[in-house]
Amino acid sequence: MLARTASQMMQLALVLFVLQRFHSPVLAGVTIFLATAPGILVSPLAGALLDRHGRVRLITLDYLVCAATLGAIVLLDLANILTPVVLLPIVTVGALTYSLSNSGARSLLPLMVPNALWDRANALDSIAYAVTIGGGPALAGGLSAWSGSRLALGSTAVIYLAAAIFMARLPEPVVGRRSGSVWLEAWAGLVYVAVRNASLRGIALMVSILNVGVGMLAIALPLMVFDRLHGNAALVGGLWAIYGFASVPSALVAGRFDTEDKERLVMGLCMLITAAGVAILLVANTAWVAALALLIAGLANGPFDVAMFSMRQRRTDPAWYGRAFAVSMGLNWAGQPVGSAIAGPLIQLGLTVTFAVSTALIVAGTAIVPWVIPAEVRGTIPAESARQSRRDRPVEESPSSAEQGAG
Numbered sequence: 001m002l003a004r005t006a007s008q009m010m011q012l013a014l015v016l017f018v019l020q021r022f023h024s025p026v027l028a029g030v031t032i033f034l035a036t037a038p039g040i041l042v043s044p045l046a047g048a049l050l051d052r053h054g055r056v057r058l059i060t061l062d063y064l065v066c067a068a069t070l071g072a073i074v075l076l077d078l079a080n081i082l083t084p085v086v087l088l089p090i091v092t093v094g095a096l097t098y099s100l101s102n103s104g105a106r107s108l109l110p111l112m113v114p115n116a117l118w119d120r121a122n123a124l125d126s127i128a129y130a131v132t133i134g135g136g137p138a139l140a141g142g143l144s145a146w147s148g149s150r151l152a153l154g155s156t157a158v159i160y161l162a163a164a165i166f167m168a169r170l171p172e173p174v175v176g177r178r179s180g181s182v183w184l185e186a187w188a189g190l191v192y193v194a195v196r197n198a199s200l201r202g203i204a205l206m207v208s209i210l211n212v213g214v215g216m217l218a219i220a221l222p223l224m225v226f227d228r229l230h231g232n233a234a235l236v237g238g239l240w241a242i243y244g245f246a247s248v249p250s251a252l253v254a255g256r257f258d259t260e261d262k263e264r265l266v267m268g269l270c271m272l273i274t275a276a277g278v279a280i281l282l283v284a285n286t287a288w289v290a291a292l293a294l295l296i297a298g299l300a301n302g303p304f305d306v307a308m309f310s311m312r313q314r315r316t317d318p319a320w321y322g323r324a325f326a327v328s329m330g331l332n333w334a335g336q337p338v339g340s341a342i343a344g345p346l347i348q349l350g351l352t353v354t355f356a357v358s359t360a361l362i363v364a365g366t367a368i369v370p371w372v373i374p375a376e377v378r379g380t381i382p383a384e385s386a387r388q389s390r391r392d393r394p395v396e397e398s399p400s401s402a403e404q405g406a407g
Helices: 002-022 025-034 037-041 043-053 056-078 084-095 098-112 115-147 149-167 182-196 198-228 233-254 263-280 287-314 318-333 335-349 351-367 383-392 399-404
Strands: none
Touching: 002 025, 002 056, 002 084, 002 115, 002 149, 002 198, 002 233, 025 037, 025 084, 025 198, 025 335, 037 043, 037 084, 037 098, 037 318, 037 335, 043 056, 043 098, 043 182, 043 318, 056 084, 056 098, 056 149, 098 115, 098 287, 098 318, 115 149, 115 233, 115 287, 182 198, 182 318, 198 233, 198 263, 198 287, 198 318, 198 335, 198 351, 233 287, 263 287, 263 351, 318 335, 335 351
């Protein structure tokens, strides 16, 4: 909860910081791109490291790196020596460890929870994430409106540090240790997701297109508030809070139902509802209309997450959780920085054009769901039985033995 709150604070705080400090939407888009994209590029290696060296210590490492880089930005700005040439390399370094915590935390869940409870556990996980989507931007926006975005960035660094302290105390789940080249393991994870597992490949394609559209909002929404609604940073944070908190009741309801064999239908419907919410932003001229748009999109986010997370867990062999989740999540998130980077120059054509393109991309992602994600997969190993079989095997496991059980 602490780390996710800090992550959501960082995204908005960085946008507000660049807009207020350098007055450049293009630079804001590039900054958000570099704050995420490098971590996505190294996600196959991150997955191999997670499977090899354990998740807790590597997740903690990422939290410490994030705290250090954000602290460095604040200190350099206080010294009045921060320029775009200095800022961009710092956010790039901070992004390199991003996949360790992002996919590491997700891959911990199915190792701790029986597969019969995955839908409910994923609903709880989605609710926790939704709370931070709402609380993080609201806190960053409030701090920025009160005392500037520099304070928001500094506070984010402190929260990351607190998250590292708590995370370091978590017991490491006992899983089989792997041997061999970490680079070959990383390549095997990439091949598993992109070539061998049609479900993960389809999810990655669909979600990455969706996230290009959603990623554009990270730049477009603050500018809409400043230019069209004549609001401040607190209003930006409030709108994102509505989006996040709206996911809580919908995820809670979705978690009560078994989504197996219905995941594609749930995801498709939720994406269409999200597109409808973003389309309302095309004509939003008051804060109330903008709030309605974010409420509609947020309500769709909860059931979508539950269905997508559960499908990914059901259709991934447990021996590949670290590598497969890192690559899958990296590809899923690839759209976010791309969308932010595109939004910067696209906004020069107008906010209406930007929101229209965002809506069209989300609809396009919906349209390909039945074509890229198989309706069912035969021969998938249930996670509980796979975990039991792993306990019966020697601790050392060769890559070939893991591949023989891959779905």
